[in-house]
Amino acid sequence: MPAFQSKPFRRATTASSTLGERLGAIYRARLPRHPFLLFGLPFIAVIVAASFVITPATALRYERHDRRVRQLNQEEVMTLGLKGEDxxxxxxxxxxxxxxxxxxxxxxxxxxxxxxxxxxxxxxxxKGEPDGRL
Structure with a gap:
């Protein structure tokens, strides 16, 4: 009898295997054959979708900042009595x-x-300050 078996070990697909485990096994088996389709394309899609989600949040942040600055300027004008030339x-x-x-x-x-x-x-x-001369 040889030291190692010639057949690779694979778990038997039983009813106890969950759907996630089966999908993971299928994904790992097909990934080397189609790396861009199964890894690269979903990665790029997530990056693009995230940029569309973050854009409104960033706009809201800058709008709030502008509103706060305008409010401070109006308060400064009222409290300090700043007037223009005209x-x-x-x-x-x-x-x-x-x-x-x-x-x-x-x-x-x-x-x-x-x-x-x-x-x-x-x-x-x-006096006492070094002047940089050696």
């Missing part, structure tokens, strides 16, 4: 914008500077 309620504009003027004037002011002739200077340090 008397309407709103966020104050940058006061520096009026000093500088238009972007065109700023551009020409920067272009008039001589950027090629400059000298590097060390910043004065506080």
């Amino acid at each position: 008397g309407e309620e709103g966020i104050k504009r940058n006061p520096r914008r009026r000093i500088i003027g238009s972007e065109r004037e700023e551009y020409y002011r920067l272009m008039a500077k001589d950027l090629d002739d400059w000298e590097q200077k060390r910043v004065q340090r506080f």
Whole structure:
């Protein structure tokens, strides 16, 4: 008698085998022959379906955040008494914008500077602060 039997061991299909066990056995037997159809396609389908499920939830999240920000802005306007230039309620504009003027004037002011002739200077340090020299 040989040391090992020539027949592989397989459980006998009995009435006690559940439907899940039988479906699992069929799936495992067919998976090597059709890997994309039985593994890849369901995986891709789950990913695509999840993106469609997550999209409305994400939109709801951003809508709530926008609503909260708008509510805070309205409360700030009421409590701080912020007024715009024309008397309407709103966020104050940058006061520096009026000093500088238009972007065109700023551009020409920067272009008039001589950027090629400059000298590097060390910043004065506080007492006891290391200055980086060895």
